[in-house]
Amino acid sequence: MSTNQTMKVGILGFGGLGQAATKVLAPKQEMDWVAAADLKGYAYCETGLEPQKAIATYHQQGSIGYLEPHGTLSNHSIKNLLETAQVDGYFLALPNLPNTFMADVARQFIASGWKGVLVDALKRTSAVEQLLQIRRELETAGITYMTGCGATPGLLTAAAAVAAQSYHEIHQVKITFGVGIANWEAYRATIREDIAHLPGFNVDKAKAMSDAEVEAFLDQTNGILTLENMEHADDIMLELAGICSRDQVTVGGVVDTRNPKKPLSTNVQITGRTFEGKISTHTFTLGDETSMAANVCGPAFGYLKAGFSLHRRGIHGLFTAAEIMPHFVR
Amino acid sequence: MSTNQTMKVGILGFGGLGQAATKVLAPKQEMDWVAAADLKGYAYCETGLEPQKAIATYHQQGSIGYLEPHGTLSNHSIKNLLETAQVDGYFLALPNLPNTFMADVARQFIASGWKGVLVDALKRTSAVEQLLQIRRELETAGITYMTGCGATPGLLTAAAAVAAQSYHEIHQVKITFGVGIANWEAYRATIREDIAHLPGFNVDKAKAMSDAEVEAFLDQTNGILTLENMEHADDIMLELAGICSRDQVTVGGVVDTRNPKKPLSTNVQITGRTFEGKISTHTFTLGDETSMAANVCGPAFGYLKAGFSLHRRGIHGLFTAAEIMPHFVR
Numbered sequence: 001m002s003t004n005q006t007m008k009v010g011i012l013g014f015g016g017l018g019q020a021a022t023k024v025l026a027p028k029q030e031m032d033w034v035a036a037a038d039l040k041g042y043a044y045c046e047t048g049l050e051p052q053k054a055i056a057t058y059h060q061q062g063s064i065g066y067l068e069p070h071g072t073l074s075n076h077s078i079k080n081l082l083e084t085a086q087v088d089g090y091f092l093a094l095p096n097l098p099n100t101f102m103a104d105v106a107r108q109f110i111a112s113g114w115k116g117v118l119v120d121a122l123k124r125t126s127a128v129e130q131l132l133q134i135r136r137e138l139e140t141a142g143i144t145y146m147t148g149c150g151a152t153p154g155l156l157t158a159a160a161a162v163a164a165q166s167y168h169e170i171h172q173v174k175i176t177f178g179v180g181i182a183n184w185e186a187y188r189a190t191i192r193e194d195i196a197h198l199p200g201f202n203v204d205k206a207k208a209m210s211d212a213e214v215e216a217f218l219d220q221t222n223g224i225l226t227l228e229n230m231e232h233a234d235d236i237m238l239e240l241a242g243i244c245s246r247d248q249v250t251v252g253g254v255v256d257t258r259n260p261k262k263p264l265s266t267n268v269q270i271t272g273r274t275f276e277g278k279i280s281t282h283t284f285t286l287g288d289e290t291s292m293a294a295n296v297c298g299p300a301f302g303y304l305k306a307g308f309s310l311h312r313r314g315i316h317g318l319f320t321a322a323e324i325m326p327h328f329v330r
Numbered sequence: 331m332s333t334n335q336t337m338k339v340g341i342l343g344f345g346g347l348g349q350a351a352t353k354v355l356a357p358k359q360e361m362d363w364v365a366a367a368d369l370k371g372y373a374y375c376e377t378g379l380e381p382q383k384a385i386a387t388y389h390q391q392g393s394i395g396y397l398e399p400h401g402t403l404s405n406h407s408i409k410n411l412l413e414t415a416q417v418d419g420y421f422l423a424l425p426n427l428p429n430t431f432m433a434d435v436a437r438q439f440i441a442s443g444w445k446g447v448l449v450d451a452l453k454r455t456s457a458v459e460q461l462l463q464i465r466r467e468l469e470t471a472g473i474t475y476m477t478g479c480g481a482t483p484g485l486l487t488a489a490a491a492v493a494a495q496s497y498h499e500i501h502q503v504k505i506t507f508g509v510g511i512a513n514w515e516a517y518r519a520t521i522r523e524d525i526a527h528l529p530g531f532n533v534d535k536a537k538a539m540s541d542a543e544v545e546a547f548l549d550q551t552n553g554i555l556t557l558e559n560m561e562h563a564d565d566i567m568l569e570l571a572g573i574c575s576r577d578q579v580t581v582g583g584v585v586d587t588r589n590p591k592k593p594l595s596t597n598v599q600i601t602g603r604t605f606e607g608k609i610s611t612h613t614f615t616l617g618d619e620t621s622m623a624a625n626v627c628g629p630a631f632g633y634l635k636a637g638f639s640l641h642r643r644g645i646h647g648l649f650t651a652a653e654i655m656p657h658f659v660r
Contacts (some may be wrong), residue, residue: 287612298604
């Protein structure tokens with residue numbers, strides 16, 4: 001880990017989320033984006049990579065490994081990057097599917113002997129359960145792993161954890177999100193993950209859909225996906241934080257895949273009973289003008305910075321967005 | 331510090347806030363209320379004190395020092411309590427005036443050689459500035475001091491710190507509170523502190539007011555206090571957390587001293603610019619049914635628990651509600 005103020009940051013996965021993350025990092029003085037990897041290659045420059053050039057290369061040639069002069073094509077891109085790069089922390093902007101993906105990547109970090117901070121913006125409860133199985137290995141390896149640190153879980157889970165403080169007991173945490181994206185093709189993996197939550201679909205079935213099949217499916221719903229009782233890791237994170245049991249947490253929302261305007265304002269409602277016996281509800285509502293990218297990548301880097309602070313103090317292991325206050329990245 | 335799960339908690343100050351705190355603690359399994367001190371005495375019982383009996387004694391005789399059989403009258407109640415009691419952490423439910431009060435009490439803890447966790451629910455920026463002057467001494471003494479951990483600053487500051495994560499830069503944090511209390515005489519010190527914020531008043535003038543003068547003043551306003559641009563420590567806490575400069579934070583509100591119903595819903599609005607250049611506002615709104623006592627004491631104990639976690643890891647010094655995630659107390 002660098003001892004100076006600027007943290008060297010890598011991004012694993014270079015889809016819509018990974019690309020947005022490079023733009024979020026670009027104006028930050030405290031973090032330099034120096035590395036990225038996708039399925040087919042990686043790029044590394046210790047003095048920093050350029051988002052525009054990297055994104056253009058990915059769109060034109062299909063991998064950041066083609067980036068001149070810093071890219072390398074590889075079928076073992078993460079492994080090779082870890083062998084090559086000096087990076088303090090990585091944002092795992094990887095697809096959520098399969099559910100074992102994050103934990104498998106974390107195992108690669110452990111196996112490599114790398115020490116530092118990892119942050120993910122994963123979605124599913126089962127993915128956190130996979131990570132819980134290796135929490136001791138992460139700690140022993142000297143890795144501080146921050147999980148569930150996007151928007152939901154992440155920003156909204158943290159707001160719920162703060163809001164819970166007014167209550168003696170929590171009755172319900174209800175997360176309702178609205179997402180509007182101009183063009184679903186920029187978020188191919190994310191949209192398939194959303195479809196997997198719908199009745200009649202599952203992870204394998206959604207993942208196997210071709211772009212044309214996704215397009216045809218979205219034509220039937222005018223591009224709208226309405227999601228209820230989703231498997232979202234907010235539930236296990238609030239349970240691990242001792243706030244409520246996971247069955248008291250519900251996540252649902254509406255995704256408009258053809259309109260950047262949000263179909264509803266994303267919010268979390270926290271209902272509980274105070275020490276005086278009153279039932280009440282706190283509400284945290286996101287401004288509609290904040291994009292999914294802003295609400296995911298901003299918190300992810302805020303938790304990455306908080307993770308650096310823990311790591312410097314020798315605190316390693318697995319932490320969630322409900323336990324640690326994110327730090328603001330300048 | 332006890333190594334078992336139950337934390338032994340003391341309360342300094344036994345006005346409205348200190349008394350409410352005992353009721354908040356009563357059903358908690360993780361914390362035992364074992365000690366309290368007011369100006370004229372203290373009470374200590376290692377197996378736990380009874381809120382109802384203690385509150386009745388204070389109301390009838392004017393000090394918890396009269397509590398039988400655990401009370402002791404003393405003109406040096408804090409000093410004597412520290413010499414006597416085995417306590418893991420204290421909630422400083424003390425008046426905010428004078429602004430040096432919390433720091434002076436903290437110096438008493440340092441001087442006594444006591445090690446543990448302190449939490450306050452102070453209000454004023456200048457009181458935090460006083461504490462900043464002794465942050466090194468707190469750290470050296472082995473004290474983990476959590477400041478600004480009530481409702482505002484505290485709960486709302488933490489919500490603002492979480493909300494800030496969506497933005498590249500913060501433009502404004504606007505806190506607007508509504509407080510309704512059935513009877514101002516239960517919160518004599520708090521109401522004088524509020525009056526001190528009004529035009530034409532200051533801390534000394536408000537403190538010097540007799541109960542009859544406060545009553546007469548409230549008669550002129552139908553019991554309503556409208557407060558603007560208050561000196562509240564939310565500003566310095568968000569500045570210390572690197573989120574924005576203190577002049578971007580405003581705190582105001584309406585206090586109805588004759589009606590438990592809130593005159594407006596307490597909320598914090600966080601306005602900023604995203605990495606994409608969009609200006610937006612997140613809003614966190616408290617449910618009206620949550621009382622000031624619930625919104626102050628709940629977070630205070632949540633931060634006390636978080637402080638225990640830091641203290642166990644050997645992390646001492648001064649921390650604010652904007653830096654640390656409160657832990658839920660069961």
